[in-house]
Amino acid sequence: MRLFRPLLVAAALLAASTAQAQQSRFTAGPVISEYGAVADIEGAAPIPPQTVFRVAFDVSEAATAGEVSRRLESAARFLNMHVRAGVPRENIHLAVVVHGPAVRDLMIEPRPGEANANAGLIAALVANGVDIFLCGQTAANAGIEPDALLPGVRLSLSAMTMHALLQQDGYTLNPF
Structure with missing residues (x-):
């Protein structure tokens, strides 16, 4: 066990230093500088400049209390990543549909x-044109009134309804 312990410490230090090096590849912006850091990827398949994205994010998992939701931040990452890759900002249309325990992240x-x-x-x-919808059924079940929500959050009849409407408008569901 004595010999094994130094190896564990060395492995942990190597993993921490590798994780730190990987994180340093991630940089802010260009659209939302405070959130959604992304890495440039050399040799990535090109995205045609005329590409138009209509993407809906489904968020039901709540963030740990006091922390930013990685699920909500995915929309900022998507926006930053694709503008940085050359997709015109006006060609990116995003919606976030929130339901279940994640309702707390919108209050x-x-x-x-x-x-x-x-x-x-x-x-x-919201300032960058991302539509954020809360499932009205979730809100009703939790007893949450509209005035308890952060500015810019809109209620929908249900998450199912909002996803169906967004799909009819050409939005695809992002599973991340």
């Missing part, structure tokens, strides 16, 4: 007296 005060760590992200997404 002004997720728990009494608690500030929402996602407020800045939601504001940045």
Whole structure:
């Protein structure tokens, strides 16, 4: 066991240094600089400049209390990544459909007296034209009134309804 312990420590240090090196490849922006850092990928398949994206993100998993939701931040990453890759900003249309436990990530005060760590992200997404919809059935089930939601969040009849409407408008579902 004595010999094994130094090997474990060395492996942990190597993994931490590799993770740090990988994270340093991720940089901010160009659209939402505070959220959604992305890495440039050499040799990636080119995206035709006339590409138009209509993408819906389905979010049901809540963030850990006090942390930014990685699921919500995916929309910022998508926007930053594709503008950086040369897709014109006006060709990217994003919607986020939230339901289930993730409702807390859209509330002004997720728990009494608690500030929402996602407020800045939601504001940045809305300011950059991302539509954010909350399932009305989730809100009704949780007893959440519209005035408890962060600015820019809109209610839909249901998440199922919103996804169906978005699909009719040519949106594809992003599973990440």
